Amino acid sequence: MGGATNPAVAALMGEIARAKLRAEERRQAAAIASTVQYGVVREGDSVILRLPPAPQKPADDDCCKSGCTPCILDSYRDRLHAYDEDIQALRAQYERVLNGAPIDASEHHIRHALPGGLLEPLQFSSIGIMHTHMLGRYARLLVLEASASNFVLALGEHVQIRATFGDGVRITRPYTPVMIKAPDGVVRPHLYVRLYGEDHRMSEYWRGISAGRRLAVRGPVATNENMTRAFASDVCVLAAAGSGIAPIFQVLQFAHVNSAYPGDNQHEQPLTWLNVGIASLLLVVNVVISSWLGLGLSKGFIVAAARCVVQLTVLGLVLNQLFLTENPIYIFGMSVGLGTLAAFEVTYWRSKHRFPGMFAGVFVAITGSSVGVALFGNSLSLNNHPAYTAQKFIPTAGMLFGANLIGVSIGVNAVMSSLDAHRDRIENALCYGASRWETMKPVVVASLKSATVPSISNMSACGLLSIPGLMVGWSLSGANAVIASRYQMVVMIMLTASTGLCTMLTVIFSASVLINSTPMLRLDLLKANKPKQAVVVSGTSRSTPRMALLRAGRRPKADLYLSRKPSSVAVATTTTSSSATIHSHSSVRLTSAAAAGR
Numbered sequence: 001m002g003g004a005t006n007p008a009v010a011a012l013m014g015e016i017a018r019a020k021l022r023a024e025e026r027r028q029a030a031a032i033a034s035t036v037q038y039g040v041v042r043e044g045d046s047v048i049l050r051l052p053p054a055p056q057k058p059a060d061d062d063c064c065k066s067g068c069t070p071c072i073l074d075s076y077r078d079r080l081h082a083y084d085e086d087i088q089a090l091r092a093q094y095e096r097v098l099n100g101a102p103i104d105a106s107e108h109h110i111r112h113a114l115p116g117g118l119l120e121p122l123q124f125s126s127i128g129i130m131h132t133h134m135l136g137r138y139a140r141l142l143v144l145e146a147s148a149s150n151f152v153l154a155l156g157e158h159v160q161i162r163a164t165f166g167d168g169v170r171i172t173r174p175y176t177p178v179m180i181k182a183p184d185g186v187v188r189p190h191l192y193v194r195l196y197g198e199d200h201r202m203s204e205y206w207r208g209i210s211a212g213r214r215l216a217v218r219g220p221v222a223t224n225e226n227m228t229r230a231f232a233s234d235v236c237v238l239a240a241a242g243s244g245i246a247p248i249f250q251v252l253q254f255a256h257v258n259s260a261y262p263g264d265n266q267h268e269q270p271l272t273w274l275n276v277g278i279a280s281l282l283l284v285v286n287v288v289i290s291s292w293l294g295l296g297l298s299k300g301f302i303v304a305a306a307r308c309v310v311q312l313t314v315l316g317l318v319l320n321q322l323f324l325t326e327n328p329i330y331i332f333g334m335s336v337g338l339g340t341l342a343a344f345e346v347t348y349w350r351s352k353h354r355f356p357g358m359f360a361g362v363f364v365a366i367t368g369s370s371v372g373v374a375l376f377g378n379s380l381s382l383n384n385h386p387a388y389t390a391q392k393f394i395p396t397a398g399m400l401f402g403a404n405l406i407g408v409s410i411g412v413n414a415v416m417s418s419l420d421a422h423r424d425r426i427e428n429a430l431c432y433g434a435s436r437w438e439t440m441k442p443v444v445v446a447s448l449k450s451a452t453v454p455s456i457s458n459m460s461a462c463g464l465l466s467i468p469g470l471m472v473g474w475s476l477s478g479a480n481a482v483i484a485s486r487y488q489m490v491v492m493i494m495l496t497a498s499t500g501l502c503t504m505l506t507v508i509f510s511a512s513v514l515i516n517s518t519p520m521l522r523l524d525l526l527k528a529n530k531p532k533q534a535v536v537v538s539g540t541s542r543s544t545p546r547m548a549l550l551r552a553g554r555r556p557k558a559d560l561y562l563s564r565k566p567s568s569v570a571v572a573t574t575t576t577s578s579s580a581t582i583h584s585h586s587s588v589r590l591t592s593a594a595a596a597g598r
Contacts, residue, residue, distance in 0.1 A: 040094050040103055047103075049094040051087060055079045058122050072160070072218070075121050118150045124162055124216040127151075130188070132211050133323070137385035140206055142191040143182050144215070151189050152220070153177065159219030163205040173202055174221065183320050280305065323391045331390050332371070335397055339367030342405045350409040353416050353526040361509045362408055369502035370400040377494045382487070399491065400498045403455060407499040411451035411507040418443045419514055419523060426521050436519040440511040447511075451503040455496045462492050 041048050058072050097103055118125050128145035135141050144151070153159070158176040165171075177189035195203045283305055290297040322330060343363035347354050374397040379387035387393065419426065422443075429439050462468055463485070471481075471488040514522050 039090055040097050042103060047094070047097050049090060051090065052083075055083055055122055072122065075221075079122060118146050119152070119159070119217070119219050121219060121221070124160075124218045126214045127217050128214045129209065129211055130182070132209060133391070134386065134389060135192075136383075136389075138195045140193045140195060140209075142193065142209070144177065144189045144191060146189050148179055148187040151177070151179075153179070153189075154220070157220035159217050160221060162216040162218075163202060164216070165201065165205070169201070171201055171205075183323070276309070319394060322394060328388055331388050331393060334394060335371050335374075336367065338398065338401045339363055339370065342366045342401050342408075345405060346409050346412060348529055350405075351413055351416070351529060353528055355510070355513055355525045355527070357513060358412075358510070361513075362412070362506055365502050365505040365509065366401065366404045366408060369498050369505070370397050370404055373494050373498040373501070374400055377490060381490045381494070396491070396494070399495060403495045403499045404502040407451045407455060407503040408506045410454070411447050411503045412510050414447035414450045415443060415507055415510040415514070416526065418446055419511075419521065423521060423523060426515070430519055430521065434519075436512075436515055436517060439519060440515045444507050444511050447507045448503060451507065452496075452500055455499040459492050459496050462488070468492065 039050060041050060055076060058076055093103075118127055129142050130145050131143040133141060158174050160172050161175050162170055162172045175191055175193070177191050179187050180190045182188040182190075193206045195206060283301055287298045287301050289295075290301065318334070322334060340363060343359050343366060346362050346366075347359045351358075374393055375387045378384040378389075378392055378396055382392065382396070384392040426439055426443075458466075468488050468491075470491050471484045514525065516522055
């Protein structure tokens with residue numbers, strides 16, 4: 001992978017050699033820290049020679065029979081030869097010390113005792129599994145209970161993992177762990193495993209593995225050689241498939257971190273709370289301008305920002321743990337929790353009024369639409385198997401919940417506002433025999449148009465007037481822009497479809513509750529979520545805008561009073577004019593303007 005004619009490649013090869021030396025030094029440190037100090041030591045007035053135990057010969061079935069170079073049996077012979085040389089050197093040192101020579105601490109190093117830590121080249125060590133989750137249908141990722149300090153692998157080295165089955169069969173296969181920072185912030189070995197057919201024994205073993213189990217691991221095993229060519233190119237093409245992606249990733253990761261090109265080692269630093277505070281300065285400008293102009297928006301900005309910080313912090317902590325599990329109970333439980341919060345937000349915060357059963361209806365519509373579309377899209381459009389994998393399903397469902405929340409809020413408020421604004425026409429239509437659907441259809445159509453305009457507009461402007469968030473995230477991560485655009489297409493279609501379905505359900509449900517099966521308009525079921533305006537109280541001087549219109553000589557909209565016993569009546573209205581007296585009826589009576597004049 002390089003030649004003398006290419007300085008950059010030569011520098012990279014030098015970095016590889018130095019990295020191997022650093023890995024060997026870390027192994028020595030781990031061996032000294034984790035094993036007894038062997039060699040010539042002085043205890044009081046006595047000089048003692050501590051000889052290390054001989055390398056233990058591996059069993060015959062420890063060989064995987066796949067032609068590994070070096071084989072575990074070859075490694076054993078090499079280690080045994082190094083052990084014999086170490087013993088001879090220690091005995092010679094012991095004789096020198098007995099003859100009066102000082103003890104040289106540098107001679108305590110025992111080559112065959114390396115690498116120390118959790119790995120042993122000739123013996124299988126037991127290493128636990130912290131987390132495991134599926135990467136689609138044919139791959140699995142395992143996070144091992146180890147760290148970079150006690151699980152040291154140089155570039156080109158791998159480990160052997162032995163699986164023991166119930167029938168006594170033992171199979172050993174080579175794997176290349178990748179050192180990546182785990183969710184707990186510690187760099188740990190991650191094992192990428194490719195799954196094959198049902199009759200594949202190792203795939204059967206990996207499918208049944210779970211967190212808390214322990215693996216039989218030995219290593220490191222090195223099979224790489226430094227090779228140079230007379231003619232080298234600036235471009236190096238690496239090809240891999242299946243589980244071979246892991247060693248290729250190891251090479252690319254090393255080349256990226258130890259790049260010899262100027263500026264390539266300048267990595268983006270993770271964001272801290274200081275970065276969030278700097279971004280908040282932009283919001284402070286809006287708060288100052290709002291306060292200066294007396295717009296009354298300062299409190300809204302501050303409360304929204306505080307909620308955003310707290311909610312996203314909690315969400316990050318929850319998702320950090322949720323992404324490590326494959327339990328469908330936790331995944332769908334998170335979806336139910338999001339649906340509950342969304343229904344509460346619509347019912348009690350984003351709507352001016354609420355009616356009985358509104359929370360349950362909104363919850364069923366939002367949760368059912370979001371979960372259903374997320375499962376369909378993840379399974380068939382995004383090719384995620386299983387569709388409820390936490391790392392894929394939760395972000396997709398979260399976007400759908402957010403879009404549905406906006407659509408439902410607009411739709412429900414539009415229904416209640418339209419029924420209140422046109423209640424005289426609706427009552428007249430019901431009096432003349434209009435059916436329930438005929439009466440509420442114009443309201444439903446108008447409300448659906450208002451609620452679906454934002455999602456349709458976003459989909460229309462997507463890619464032309466705006467770059468969606470998902471595509472921005474993929475682009476920042478270095479993904480192919482064309483592939484990112486296809487993902488964005490699928491997500492935008494899912495968002496629009498889910499919003500339309502959810503809004504239809506809630507709008508029709510709301511209209512059906514407020515225009516019952518009698519049919520009768522039931523605006524008396526509405527309860528205000530915010531303090532009402534001043535109302536007319538007998539014997540006081542307070543008035544409402546309706547009274548102000550009456551005093552100004554303008555004709556207000558027809559007033560509607562409903563009976564408290566809807567089962568015994570069909571309609572109860574009172575039509576008033578600027579010259580008539582406002583009446584409140586508890587019995588059935590339809591009074592026209594002419595009758596009121598009498």
